[in-house]
Each structure stands twice: as C-alpha cells, then as structure tokens.
Amino acid sequence: MTQLLTIGKALNLGLRRAMEDDAKVVLMGEDIGRLGGVFRITDGLQKDFGEDRVVDTPLAEAGILGTAVGLAMRGYRPVCEIQFDGFVFPAYNQIVTQVAKIHARSRGRLAMPIVIRIPFGGGIGAVEHHSESPEAYFAHTPGLKVVAVSNPVDAYWGIQQAIAHPDPVVFLEPKRRYWDKGEVDTDATPDPLLAARVVRAGDDVTVLAYGPMVKTALQAAEAAAEEGRSLEVVDLRAISPLDLDPVVESVRRTGRCVVVHEAPVTLGLGAEIAARITESCFHSLEAPVLRVGGYDTPYPPSKLEEEYLPDLDRVLDAVDRAMEF
Amino acid sequence: MTQLLTIGKALNLGLRRAMEDDAKVVLMGEDIGRLGGVFRITDGLQKDFGEDRVVDTPLAEAGILGTAVGLAMRGYRPVCEIQFDGFVFPAYNQIVTQVAKIHARSRGRLAMPIVIRIPFGGGIGAVEHHSESPEAYFAHTPGLKVVAVSNPVDAYWGIQQAIAHPDPVVFLEPKRRYWDKGEVDTDATPDPLLAARVVRAGDDVTVLAYGPMVKTALQAAEAAAEEGRSLEVVDLRAISPLDLDPVVESVRRTGRCVVVHEAPVTLGLGAEIAARITESCFHSLEAPVLRVGGYDTPYPPSKLEEEYLPDLDRVLDAVDRAMEF
C-alpha cells in the first residue's frame, strides 16, 4: 500500500509497526508519552501500547541511556528519544563507555540492540543547543552504528531496520525536514539500512550528503543542470560504517567530489570521506575532495543560521571550485 | 637553569610555577591533593599551596568541570585533572555545551581560561578505559583548544602557557611517556603553545605525530635513515586549531605524508589532516596522505595493545606504501 507521508508521520508509523512486530520494543524519552514528543513522532503510541512500552522518563539523558542498557541486558529493545541534538551530551558517557563497548566487553554475550533517536541539525529558528549535528562524535566511536535518514521512505523502513538491528544504532532524523512529504509503499522491500544510495545520476561531480543536506544537494544538482552541469548525488544514509563503494565507483568516473554536511567542517564526516576517497581514487581525482559544512564556530543564533548552514549556493560554489581546480 | 626532568616532573614544576605566578590558579581533581594524583603530577602542591588551591574533589567529573566554569566566572583559572582519558565523558556535557560555548554566548564578556589536563593514550598495560585517545571529540568542538605534549620541555612550558591562555585548553599528557627524561632550561623562551614544530628534518616523507607518537615517529625516522630513507618528522603540538603551515611547506617538498596517532583511524585527527593537506598540496602529492592509527575497535585488553597501537614498524610500513604509491 502506498501512502503520502511526512518524514515525521513515516517515523511514527514505522515505530508503531516495530512495536507491533516485537513486544520487546520499548520507547523511552522525555515527553514522548502523553504529549507524543515535542515533534509528535511518538503521537498516539502510549495510548495504544501503554505506559510500560512508551515510557515518559525523568528528565535525565544519562538515565535514559543507562536504563536502556539494563533493559537491553534483560532482552528488551529500547528506542531512546533524545529530545534535541544538543541534549545528548549528558548521556555521552553511557553511550561511549557502555553502549558502544558492552558487546565487545562481553565477547558477544550481551547484545545492545539500542536505538538512539536524535532529531538533528538546524534551520528551524531555534535557540541554542537545538540545532547541533553531533554525528562525528558517534562515528568516531567504535561499537556504534550511525545512520541518517533524508526522506519518508527511509524514515519508515529505517527506523524499523534500526530497531531490528542487533547493534546500537544512533538514528539521526533531519528535524527541519520532518514535514517534507513523499510516497511510502509500506509493502515494499526496503534497501538495506547501512547502504549508500545514488539518488541522482550525473557525470561531472559527485556530491555526497546525508540527512537534511540530501535535499539541498538535490536542489543544487537541479540548478547545476540548468547551467549544463551534471551532478551525481549520493545519499550516504550510513554514516558509520560508511558505505563508500558506490562513492568510489562514482568518483572514479567523475574525478571530482564534494561532501556536504551541517556539522563544523573540522573533523566532520567530510574529513573522513575526503581521506578515504583520496586514498581509493588517488589517480582518478582531478581536484581534491572539497567540503561544504558548518563553520568552525558554535552554532550561531538563529538569525544567522542561514549564513551558517550550507545551502544550494554554497554547494554550487564548491562544485565550481572543484571544476576549476 | 637546565635540569634533567621527566615529563611528569616537568609538569609538576610547571604547575608549581603557574601557581606561584598567579594566585587565581586553582587545581581541581580526584586524588590530586594529599595523594598528589595517581601519576603524582601534583605531588607536593597541596602541601605548599593549601586545600583551597589544590582541591581534592568529590568523585564526579561533571562536577569538576561545572564548578570550574563557575570559578572561571569568578575570575579564577581552574586547572582540572581528569584521572584517566576514559573518565572524561561524564564531564562531556559541561565541556561541549558550556566550557566551549560560554565565551561566544557571552560575546566575550565571560572568559573561560580553564585547562583540562588529561593523561591520554595506551601502552601502560591498564584495564579498560585507561588507554583512550579522545582528542578528536574535542578538536571537532569549536570553542575549545586542544594541545598534546611529547617531551619534558613542552610539558614544562606548555602547561604554564595553557594556564595563562585565555581560552579553554584540553591539555593532553602522554601518560606512557611520563617517565621519559629530557633537559629543560627553565629560563629559556618557549615556543608558542599553538605551533607545530619540525623535530627532524628530512626529504622523502613527512611524518606527523603528537603526544606519545612523536617518539615513535622519531624512532621510525631513525630506522628509516639506516635504510637510506629520510623522514621529516613534525610534532603537531597543537591539535586544535591545527598549525599546518610547516606541514604544508614540508609536504610540498616531500610529496608524501603519513599521520600517526593512537586514536581509531576513522575520524581521528589523521582524517582532518589528510583532507586539509590534500586540498593545500594537491599538485605536490605523489601519494595520498596515509594514516596510521588505532583500529576501529574498542581499545583492546592490554595483552593486545601492542598489536593495536601504532609502532615503529607500522609507521615504516606506511612510509613504504607512500613511497611505492
């Protein structure tokens, strides 16, 4: 069956289906129950599944992740909502020293099928700490998996796949795209969770993006096409581990690559991708891999976020620079 | 006056001198007072400066950093010791959301001259969480500065410079080299805190390292020289912001670059450096920038750490690969 869904609603339906499929799935988070979450992603779920499966937690992110570890040890599959990206840090110790390491520490005896849902990124005119892009902090941490969705189809399937996945998954939701709509076939066979996907074919430059920036990259490709320039756009989807096979294939063809993300450029995902792609495609590259990202400043007050965030023009600017190199 | 000092003792003397120079310097940490710290870096300081300036804190890293913020607001210069690298994460929220942002948040009205001392890295045969290399987590965070010392001279001067520095500094100490000795001229004029330094000149390959890996890189250069290969070794010293000018100069000459660190390769400092150097030296590079680092696994039990950590041979292996590219 095909439905026109926003990303937010697709997540809601995906969560619902995951909960129906597996009674061990427990949602935890601040305000996710009666309120349905500040973005309403869990709307109606507590009403239907009860307070034991959709848990309004105390206001403590370490508590959310730490008790999720214990629930996982008891055979549950906790799905933790972090209300905003900037509030994941109180839970950082549990995530980095426990969630990420327990499978290895126990030599595989203890599974950690925990999903950490984080609405991430900027562009919604919010106050401080509500627009962060913390993905690199997690991607640098062995033991975690990190994915970012960019559209309703991946939202619907991705959340279910993340929940069914045996390892801990940091699941990044592009909050400013929550209201973007798309057709979702709820009977289809989804793409694998951890695979990149070419979302637009092209020949001149390979543009990589994930989460909210996929739309931006596609807009840039559209605009470039009008000027006769052909961009290949790859939605990375998997941030850790990266799936660079289709990227390498693409860059070997185009010889040029631009990576786009909202996170600060320094040590953002673009750094890793540039290093890896340069190593894999050294003899094919006509230009260095160029990075378009947030500046190396704290996320600015919202009146400045349009200047801070990569947009279509900044992507095209990098494309120009890659072409001229 | 010149003295033969271990890195540990040089830090101890540097701290002492900083405390003598500025009555606002306050040391805080677990076991740093009467015990003098588990590595004795603060040995004797509480006895001489009293309990108000060398504070044995409750066992809570967020507390250490959070109260340090308050002390800084009151005009103090807190120097926080994190007992081991793996225990900085409970303080991560304070570091990333407060320490790093308050100067910008207050438009410069509130200074945050906080030093976060972290004995980091492996190689001491310790149990879990005592051998981590968390520098990339901090270097990806705008608002922080990050340095790593590799020798007694930089330890002695660097800790004083970091304390006198107006911004927050994550000060990484190479714990397995604490007992390495060197001559320190305590009357000399030190190099700037945030500058890279060429520690061995060479022509064939530029090898970059910081902290404990500088010694390893120098050993590799020594061994390579015997085989007639000339490595230029740069001690990066400043990890954030990076000082890449001397590196660019060097790589333009050698055409080859290898970066070494203990942290996992993925999104380690090598990623950023590879991306930046490739952009700056694209037309000079004979080979991609190669990275030698920890594997993308949790730090292993100590019986395996020799295999996990980059050593002379792994550096030489990368040098070979760079030469053969």
Place this chain on the structure above:
Amino acid sequence: MRELASRPLSAAVSGMTTEVVDPVPGAGAPHLPRQTGLVQLLTPEGERVEHPDYAIDVTAEELRDLYRDLVLVRRWDVEATALQRQGELGIWASLLGQEAAQVGAGRALRPDDTAFPTYREHGVAWTRGVDPLHVISLFRGVDNGGWDPVATGFNLYTVVIGAQCLHATGYAMGLQRDGAESAALAFLGDGATSQGEVNEAMIWAASFSAPVVFFCQNNQYAISVPLERQSRVPLYQRAAGFGFPGVRVDGNDVLAVLAVTRAALAAAREGQGPTFIEAFTYRMGAHTTSDDPTRYRLASELEEWKLRDPIARVKAYLSRTGTADADFFADVEARADELAAHIRRGTTEMPDPPGTAMFDRVYAEQTPHLAAQQAQFEAYQAGFEGSHR
C-alpha cells in the same frame, strides 16, 4: 491513563505537612528553623498571616514596589508572547504564574550576589535591571545571551537543563576563596532535579559548604511530564539526603518567597552553607509558545490555580489595607503600557546581527584558521552583492 483529576492540588498548597528537614546534628548547617507547614505570609485571598520563623518587615512602599514588579513582569511576558505569535520571536518561554517566585527571589538578592537562571527567569532578570530587550533578543535569535552577566549579577540563560547549578556552586566556591560576603542563587525547575549534574551540584555545595542557594520553581511540570515522574516525595526533602536544609514555600506568595530566600542567602553569606528552596507554584501558560498543554493537562487544573494567582493576592491586600489607592494602580498600568510599547518597538526595530558576528568571540583572539574562514565567508558573500541575497 493516569487520572489527572485525582492529583491533590489543594492539599499540596495548604494542608501538606512540610518541614525543614534537619540534617543530623553537627553536619551541614541547620540554620533554618523547624517549621510545620508550607511557608506562607500572604494567603491567596490577600490575608497577611504570620509565620513563626519567617517574620518579614516590609514597608508600604516596598509592598507597592513588589506589586509593580509583578505587574510589569507579567506585562512583559504577555507582550513577548504576543510578539512571538506575530512572528517577531522564534519562541518564548512564558513565566505566567511564576511572577511571585521570581520577583520574590530576585528581590532577596543583594547587588553583589549573583543569580544563575534557567531560560524562564525573566522576573529575576527584571529585578537585576536587565533590559527586557536583551532577554528578548535571545528568543528572537539575535544572540545567545545579550546582557552583561557581570555588571548585572545575572548570569546568562542556560538552556541545557541544570548545567547552571554547577556553575553557581563553583562561583560560590570562588566567593569563599575571595572572602566575599555574597552568595550565589541557582535557579532550577522541578524537572531539572532529575539531572545528574544538579545532584552533583548539591553534593559539591554540601561538601564545600558553598554559599549557594538552590531555588527550585516547582511549577508541577517538565514540559508535559508531571512532578510525580521526577520524585515521589516532595522535592525540598532532597536536600536532607545531601546534608543541608530544604524548605518549601508558597511560590505564589511574593512575601514568603522573599522572606525565605533572604534567610537562606543570609545563612549562605554567613558561612552556613547551602539551602534548597522549593517554591511551590504553577506554570499557568504553555511550556513555551511551541507547546500545547491541552494535550497533557486538564483545564480545571488551571482554573484551580487561578484562584491562587500571585498578583491578585497582593492587589487585594494593598487595596483592602489602603496601602495603595486607585492612582497607584492606574500609574502601574500606565507604566506597564509604556513597558509594553518599549518592548514592542524595541523588538520590531531590533536589527539583525551581521553574518560575520558568528566568527567573533569564539575565542578571546580570533585564530588564523577562523580568520581564514571568515575571509572566505566574506568573499563568498561579496559574490552575491547586488543579487537577491
């Protein structure tokens, strides 16, 4: 579904047996006298009542000043909410219903004390002389903290729940080292009491006997989550477990809040260590303008709390006792209108910051790396000169 209506609200405000919990003898600082009820000095009906331990002597003028504060602060809040609705602010966190808690606490401070607010303490900001437009500029997205925290003794807003409690404690440790006879006042919400860092702050404050007072506005909700999820026992009791006194005050009674906070601050300044104050109050509006409280609480709850309005009771008292006359009330209204106009005009005329502002002040001195990024940014922006951007 949990029964909202069963919540014993009235009992909570009037009948509940609340006592200062004394720590064990010799430990901590049992400076606040034992009491036998929620501290209240002015009833919801505007009756002045006495409390054996919290006598307060306020002149007629002080009372009128407090009333004026309350009214102006509410007016500011109402105006800001309206401005948000009109698209002038990104968001607004209303203090509606919490005016007495904030004005009472703020007026208890001495000039050399320092307040560490959350994001809702506009009433305290007012008492510290912060220009409302500086607070509004944050919610408009112009900056992340527009006032001078040092000059005002009012620290910047802290959005990460609870982080400021450790800052206040550390600042208080600094006061100790300076031999200053001042105190730090940390604000927090009921929800914040669950954060590890907040509990660490109390542990540190106790351990170092730091001159800090924790002022918790228990407004019954953390966004949608009712107090019961955070604690099954009254919050003020938390303090005893850490070894210092906790006290519960009627947060809608400006006099009681003033008296209790003054006493706690005085004790802190005198070296008696921390106190935890639970100001029992109610968030009469939404959590923020983005929130819809009808999804999680019944309208009847709000109706009940309206009967305990923090401003009405002062007005009733002033009127009935003849402490203020019609002219006074008219004057206050006029000033409120002026303030509203000032806020409205100031907001709509507030200029956007220049794009380069984000590169400023990241560090004490701009790094070469950031200077290069700024130069790139400027060159890039210049490329659009004359175009639609």
Place this chain on the structure above:
Amino acid sequence: MRELASRPLSAAVSGMTTEVVDPVPGAGAPHLPRQTGLVQLLTPEGERVEHPDYAIDVTAEELRDLYRDLVLVRRWDVEATALQRQGELGIWASLLGQEAAQVGAGRALRPDDTAFPTYREHGVAWTRGVDPLHVISLFRGVDNGGWDPVATGFNLYTVVIGAQCLHATGYAMGLQRDGAESAALAFLGDGATSQGEVNEAMIWAASFSAPVVFFCQNNQYAISVPLERQSRVPLYQRAAGFGFPGVRVDGNDVLAVLAVTRAALAAAREGQGPTFIEAFTYRMGAHTTSDDPTRYRLASELEEWKLRDPIARVKAYLSRTGTADADFFADVEARADELAAHIRRGTTEMPDPPGTAMFDRVYAEQTPHLAAQQAQFEAYQAGFEGSHR
C-alpha cells in the same frame, strides 16, 4: 593538614545513632522497620547479638559455609595480589576487609537475581560461581570481562564509576515488565555516590518503584579521598531524599549483611521498590596494587579496623560455640591452599589471546570495514612471520 586521628571511627561503628529514614507516609516503600543503630548480629568479638528487625535463622552448616566463603575469598585475593607483584597481573583491586560485605550480599541473592558489580566484587563473584580465573583474566589483560554474565547472574565488571547503577535499575525495570519475581543488586562504593549517574539511578528506581537494591560498600575511601569529601552526612540517608528507605549495616558482619540484604531484596521482589544499603566497612589494603595508602592514611587507622576483622569474628563464634572444630578449620585451610594453587597455575598458564580477537565481537556481525582492517592486520602480521615479532 586535616587531622586524620580525629576521625571518630569507633563511634561510627558502634555508637552512632543510625535509623532507617522513613520517606513521607504514602510515598516510597517504608518496608524496612525502624531501628535504632547500626545493624549488627555478630560483634567484633564474635558474640551473637539480636536485632529486633533483622532476625536471622542460620543453621550451623550455613554458618560454616559462610566462614568457608570468607576464607576462600580472602585467599583468592591474597594470591592475586602476590601474582600481581610477580608481574603476572597488570593490576589487582584487593577486597581485603570487605569479605563479609561481599559474601553476605552475594549469599542473599537468589539464583534468578542479578548482581551488577564494580571492579572489586570478587567476593560476590565467588558466591555466583564465577571461576576466579575468569576474573583474573581481566586484571591480567587477557579480556575485559571473561565470564558469562547471563549464566552467572553476575554482570561484567564496570570500571567507569557508577555506570552500573543505571544498568541495574534498567534491568530491574525489565524484571517488572516480565512480571519476574527477582531483583537486581547494584554495587557501588562510597566515592561513587557523588556521580550524577548514580543519583539518577536512585531517582529512576524511586520513580518506577524498580526492584533494585543499591548496595554501597562504604570502605571510607575513594582511592585517597575520605568519605567526608563525598558526604557530610551518613550515606544511607541519601535514599530518603529520593523517597525510599536507607539502612546502615555493619559491613564486617556477614550475618547482618546477609539479613539486611535479604530483607531488601525480598521487599524489591514483592514490589515495594528500592532500598539503599550502606555497608560500613574498611578497605584494609591499597586501592589497587598501583596505590600507596601510606601517602594518605595513618597506620593506626588500619590497626583499629583489624580489631573488627570480618573473618576473625566468625571464627571466634564458630570455635566458642563448638559449631566448628579443628578438622573443619583444617579442611578450610586445605581448600584455600587448593584454590590458591588453582589460581596460580591457571594464571601462569593462561594463554594470550590472538591479535585478531580485537576485531571480533565489536559488532554482532563483523562489518566489511572491520573485516578489511582485520585482513590488513593479518597481512601485515604475516610479513613478520619468522622474524623477531
């Protein structure tokens, strides 16, 4: 310099007025009866005393078993310390002096309960049937947790202070959802009580009435830092602030610990929610083999505590009452020798793990990325085949 000698140690153990702190009526679970002193059932001199609330009925055989546990656990510890000195272990965290607290707590568990240890609970490991060599393999650096936490009901050691308290609480929330009549037992030290996460665990446990018992071994020190830095009031009082009972027990009295922990676990299983137990004890050795306690405490302190040795008092009781004879004691000694030999042989013969082990089990299924790294690693290692490596 603070005066070490002035610490009222004896008062702490015998005379201190310690009570279960009742939370306010109706909230939490005041299931543990009120008492008027440190719970003790066996005095340091080996006298059996009664406690009105913690009667315990132990058979002669059970008593002898407990004694055997205590002796074997101590012998294990002594042997491991020796092995570390000889370079066979990287480090060892000695439990010397805490045997009764650990054996008492461990023996209070039912098979279907689960323990969440720190890094020092070798005595609890013993009661759960964990092979000492599996614990030793961690300190030798062979792995980070060598036993099966599910099969043994003994979770892996957790080195990050306090993190396991939240795990235990979450696990207990799972037990609730399963309708299991079992409980979780979280171990923590006195220092750990200052970590935010530990306090969050108590807040969660209270909020959800989770079947978890927090067992705090107050051994007076967090490495070098004495208890006073963490709390100015007795630790068991912390619980009341969160709304559940706290109780202090003589941690060197295996019977009292057994009785109190049994009661708390029973209450948890029956749905009465959490309890906090402070086992008042002393770390007779160094923090770990890397530590030098002479830098921060006086020898006389240790001498005082030796008089309260947890094993001596059981032996005195067994001997004096004729519950055990010379043969029994000889047999225990023989078993201890056997155990020591087993540990020594097993340790020195323990093989190193293969280098590839670090690529295993990072994820449930190895990722292509890690497989590639492992392949590189293997190829690289193969290059040294036959060489010195």
